[in-house]
Amino acid sequence: MLAGMIALRRTLAAAVALVLAASPLPAAEPTPTAPPFALTVDSIMRGPRLVGYPPEELRWSGDSRELFFEWRARDEEEAATWVVSAGPPPRRLSDDERKRAPAAAGVWDGAARRIAFVDEGDIAVVDTVARSRTQVTRTTESEGNPRWARRDTAITFTRDNGFYVVPVHGGSDVVIELLDAGPAKAEPPLTEAQKYLRDEEARLLKTVRDAAEKRKKAEEKKKKAAPPRLEITDKQSLSDALLSPDDRHAFVLVEDKADGARVADVPRYVTESAYAEMKPARTKAGDVQERKHLAVMDLQTGKTVWASGAFAGPAPSPRPSPVASPSPLPSPSPSAIVDPRKYRDVRWTIPVVSRDGRYAVADVISSDNKDRWILALDPATGDSRVLHHAHDDAWIRETDTGSYGSSNFGFLPDDRTVFFTSEHTGWMHLYSVPADGGSVRALTSGRWEVSAADLAPGRRTFLLTTTEAGAGERQLYTMPVEGGPRTRLTTTTGWHTGALSPDERRLGTVHSTSNRPPEVFLAAARPGAPATQVTTSPTAEWLGHPWLDPELVTYRARDGAMVAARLFLPERLGKARDPRKPAVIFIHGAGYLQNAHRYWSSYYREYMFHHLLADRGYVVLDADYRGSAGYGRDWRTGIYRHMGGKDLEDVLDGAAYLVAEHGVDPARIGTYGGSYGGFLTLMALFTSPRTFAAGAALRPVTDWAHYRHGYTSDILNVPQDDPEAYRRSSPIYFAEGLEGALLLCHGMIDDNVYFQDTVRLVQRLIELRKTNWELAVYPIERHAFEDETSWADEYRRVLELFETRVRNR
Numbered sequence: 001m002l003a004g005m006i007a008l009r010r011t012l013a014a015a016v017a018l019v020l021a022a023s024p025l026p027a028a029e030p031t032p033t034a035p036p037f038a039l040t041v042d043s044i045m046r047g048p049r050l051v052g053y054p055p056e057e058l059r060w061s062g063d064s065r066e067l068f069f070e071w072r073a074r075d076e077e078e079a080a081t082w083v084v085s086a087g088p089p090p091r092r093l094s095d096d097e098r099k100r101a102p103a104a105a106g107v108w109d110g111a112a113r114r115i116a117f118v119d120e121g122d123i124a125v126v127d128t129v130a131r132s133r134t135q136v137t138r139t140t141e142s143e144g145n146p147r148w149a150r151r152d153t154a155i156t157f158t159r160d161n162g163f164y165v166v167p168v169h170g171g172s173d174v175v176i177e178l179l180d181a182g183p184a185k186a187e188p189p190l191t192e193a194q195k196y197l198r199d200e201e202a203r204l205l206k207t208v209r210d211a212a213e214k215r216k217k218a219e220e221k222k223k224k225a226a227p228p229r230l231e232i233t234d235k236q237s238l239s240d241a242l243l244s245p246d247d248r249h250a251f252v253l254v255e256d257k258a259d260g261a262r263v264a265d266v267p268r269y270v271t272e273s274a275y276a277e278m279k280p281a282r283t284k285a286g287d288v289q290e291r292k293h294l295a296v297m298d299l300q301t302g303k304t305v306w307a308s309g310a311f312a313g314p315a316p317s318p319r320p321s322p323v324a325s326p327s328p329l330p331s332p333s334p335s336a337i338v339d340p341r342k343y344r345d346v347r348w349t350i351p352v353v354s355r356d357g358r359y360a361v362a363d364v365i366s367s368d369n370k371d372r373w374i375l376a377l378d379p380a381t382g383d384s385r386v387l388h389h390a391h392d393d394a395w396i397r398e399t400d401t402g403s404y405g406s407s408n409f410g411f412l413p414d415d416r417t418v419f420f421t422s423e424h425t426g427w428m429h430l431y432s433v434p435a436d437g438g439s440v441r442a443l444t445s446g447r448w449e450v451s452a453a454d455l456a457p458g459r460r461t462f463l464l465t466t467t468e469a470g471a472g473e474r475q476l477y478t479m480p481v482e483g484g485p486r487t488r489l490t491t492t493t494g495w496h497t498g499a500l501s502p503d504e505r506r507l508g509t510v511h512s513t514s515n516r517p518p519e520v521f522l523a524a525a526r527p528g529a530p531a532t533q534v535t536t537s538p539t540a541e542w543l544g545h546p547w548l549d550p551e552l553v554t555y556r557a558r559d560g561a562m563v564a565a566r567l568f569l570p571e572r573l574g575k576a577r578d579p580r581k582p583a584v585i586f587i588h589g590a591g592y593l594q595n596a597h598r599y600w601s602s603y604y605r606e607y608m609f610h611h612l613l614a615d616r617g618y619v620v621l622d623a624d625y626r627g628s629a630g631y632g633r634d635w636r637t638g639i640y641r642h643m644g645g646k647d648l649e650d651v652l653d654g655a656a657y658l659v660a661e662h663g664v665d666p667a668r669i670g671t672y673g674g675s676y677g678g679f680l681t682l683m684a685l686f687t688s689p690r691t692f693a694a695g696a697a698l699r700p701v702t703d704w705a706h707y708r709h710g711y712t713s714d715i716l717n718v719p720q721d722d723p724e725a726y727r728r729s730s731p732i733y734f735a736e737g738l739e740g741a742l743l744l745c746h747g748m749i750d751d752n753v754y755f756q757d758t759v760r761l762v763q764r765l766i767e768l769r770k771t772n773w774e775l776a777v778y779p780i781e782r783h784a785f786e787d788e789t790s791w792a793d794e795y796r797r798v799l800e801l802f803e804t805r806v807r808n809r
Helices: 003-016 095-099 192-204 206-225 604-615 633-639 646-662 676-687 709-716 723-729 731-737 755-767 788-807
Strands: 056-060 067-071 080-084 114-119 122-127 132-135 143-149 154-159 162-167 173-180 229-232 236-243 249-256 265-268 277-280 291-298 304-306 360-366 371-377 384-391 409-411 417-422 429-434 450-455 461-466 475-480 495-500 506-513 516-524 551-556 562-568 583-587 619-623 669-674 694-698 741-747 773-778
Touching: 056 495, 056 506, 067 506, 067 516, 080 095, 114 143, 122 143, 122 154, 143 236, 154 236, 162 236, 173 236, 173 249, 192 206, 229 236, 229 249, 371 417, 384 417, 384 429, 417 450, 429 450, 461 495, 475 495, 551 646, 562 604, 562 646, 583 604, 583 646, 583 676, 604 619, 604 788, 619 646, 633 646, 646 669, 646 676, 669 676, 669 788, 676 694, 676 731, 694 788, 709 723, 731 755, 741 755, 741 788, 755 773, 773 788
Parallel strands: 173 229, 583 619, 583 669, 669 694, 694 741, 741 773
Antiparallel strands: 056 067, 067 080, 114 122, 122 132, 143 154, 154 162, 162 173, 236 249, 249 291, 265 277, 291 304, 360 371, 371 384, 409 417, 417 429, 450 461, 461 475, 495 506, 506 516, 551 562, 562 619
C-alpha cells in the first residue's frame, strides 16, 4: 500500500508467512500419517503455526564454504541463525556460535571476508574465515552507520553527534564533533572607561601581559588539538557520515527536525497499568517534514562547505498537472539547468565515493517527489555537476537503498563510472554514466524491469533480479558490468532472491511458488544447475492439502488496458459452483504491490481463505489494479491525483468480467480488502453502490489527508496545495452513497492507518443515518494483526458477511 505500508507488507510477509515443522529438516512431502487439513477459518488463521516462517538474510562465509541464514523454528520465540555447507540438513547455531557468525545486516570488507555490524549498540567485526569476533567498541551509548575505512583497517561510525574512526584492533580517533551552537551568545560591549582601564593595566603590569600571552597560546594549542567541529543548531542532529578513502574529507548528513509538526498519539486501552496510555506515532500528510543537508568537511584545513550547485529540471507549475508523464532518457541541455533551491527543497543523501577518493556522487530527490538528480560533488567547494536528471509529472520512483549503503547505485570496478537504476523509459532498468560527465548508457532495456542490481563478489559481473521471464516472476541473472547478454541462473517458476558465494561457484537462493512458501536452495552458479532444497517450513498437515497454483488471467478494462488477476474456480478444487453463482473480489493492499504472480503471496492467509470460498462454490478474483507493482511506470502512476479512479475502475471492470466470462450473478458479488484494499472497498461501496452486494473494509484509509506524508504526497501532492485531489480520493466524502452491507474492522493501536480513520467514518455514517454497517474493533492489534484469535474473529465476520449478504441474500 502506502510507502510506509509497502515496507510494512514486506515485514508482514517475513514475520507471519510460515511455520517450521517439528524437526530441523522435516521431509519435503507429508508423511502418510499426516492429519488431513481442515479448510476452516480457525484452521487457516493459525498462520505461522501452520505454514511456518520464511528463511531470510542469506550470506556466505568468506571462504565460500558455508551459507548462513535466519530461520525461526516452530514453537521458538525468535529466529535463530542456521548454516548449511555441502547440502542439507542445515544446522542451528548455538548462541556462542552465532556471535562468531556473519551478522544478518552489516557491511563487508573489500575481500568479502569480514563483516562489521552493530550488536546491541556496539560495533563488532566477524572474520568469517578465521571464525573470530573482534569487539570494536564497548560503550554505554549507541553506535550506528558502520563502514570500512583506511583500506579496511578501521571502522567509521556515528555516535550521538560525533563521527569516529576506530582501528579494528583498538584505539579511538574522533573525526568530527558536531557542536550545538545554540542561541548566539553576545557579550556586552566594554564602555570607553572600561577599555581605558584594561589597556592601562596591560601597559603597567608585566604579569598581566604574560598572563594574556599564556592564555592566547593555550587557546591556540587547544584549538589545534581539538577535533574538527561542525556547528549545528539545537534543532539539528547528525544523521550519517562517511570518510573519504584518503582521509581528507568527511561527508556529513545533517538533519533538521520538523519544527512545528504535530505528531498524533495512538491510545492503548489494554495495558499493564489498567490505564489508557498514549504512544506517539507520526505526522499527517502535508505537515512539516524533516530535511537533510550535506556538509563536506576538509579534515586538514577544518573548512566546511555545504553541498549545493546547479541542478536540472524545470520549476513546477503553480497547479499540479493531471497528466503525468516521464522525462525522456537523455540528460537535459545546459539551458534546462536551474538551481532548485530557488523554488523548492531537496533531500540529500550520503554519497558513494570511488575507492581512490577521486569522485563522490550523490542521489538527490526533490521534496515534491518529481525530480531526481545523480550529482558529482566537488568536496572543495560543495558545488555539484549533473550527471543525470529524471523528471516525472506524477512522482519519481526512487532507487531502493539498504541500511548499510546503496543498492542499485554505486561505482563500477573502474571507479570512474556510476551505475544506477531509472524508470525513464517507463520500465525500471540499469544504466551507467561517467563520473566526470558524459552520456548515459543503458545496460538493460525492454518491457520488463530490473528489481535489484548488485555487483557480484568478483566485481566483473552484476547479479540481477528481473521480470524478464514474465511480470509474475523474479529470476536471477548475471551480466557483464559493461552490459551485454544476460545469463539466466534460475529456471524454476516463481520468485528467487539469491546470494553468490565469494568464489562465485555456488548460489544460495530463497525460492517460492504460488502454492509453496519460500525455502532455501543450494545450486552451482551455472545455468540449469539442479537446486537442492535445504529447508522445509510448513507442517506436514499443510503440505498434505492440494493447494492450487492459481490460474492467471487478464481482462480488458474500460480504457482498453489489460488487467492481470488470479482466479479461483470451484471446479479446480473438484467442487461444483453454487447454483446462485456468487463471487468475491479481493483487493490487495499497499497500492504499489503485486499479487497476481506465480510465487508465494504475502497475503497467504487470504490465499487459503479463497480456497475456502471456492470450496463453498464462490468464484474469487484477485486483480492487480492500476497502481500495482510490476507493470511499468504508466501502470504505477495511473492513480496520480485520483486514488479511487483508474484503480477502482479496474476492480469494477473485474466484476463485469466475472459476469460476462464466468456466469456470475451480478447481484451476488462481494468484495473485501485491507489497508489500501479497505480504502478501495469503501470507494466501491460508496461510489458504485449497485456493483457489490456487500464489502468488508479492513483497517481502511478513509481520508488521505490523515495518512503519512511520505506515501500520500507522492500520489496526491499535499492537501493544502491540491485539496481537490484529496477530496475526490477520500471515501469519507462519499459515504452518503452506501447502499450495500458494510463491515468495518480495525485494530485500535494501528500506528500506520490510525483507528481514528474508521472512527471519523463511523461518525459520518451515523450523521447520514446509515444503518447497513457494522464495526468490529481489535484492542491489541496494530496494522498487521499478530494474534491468531484476532485473525480468526475478523475472517469469521467476513465469511458471515458474504454468506448472509452475498450468497444467501
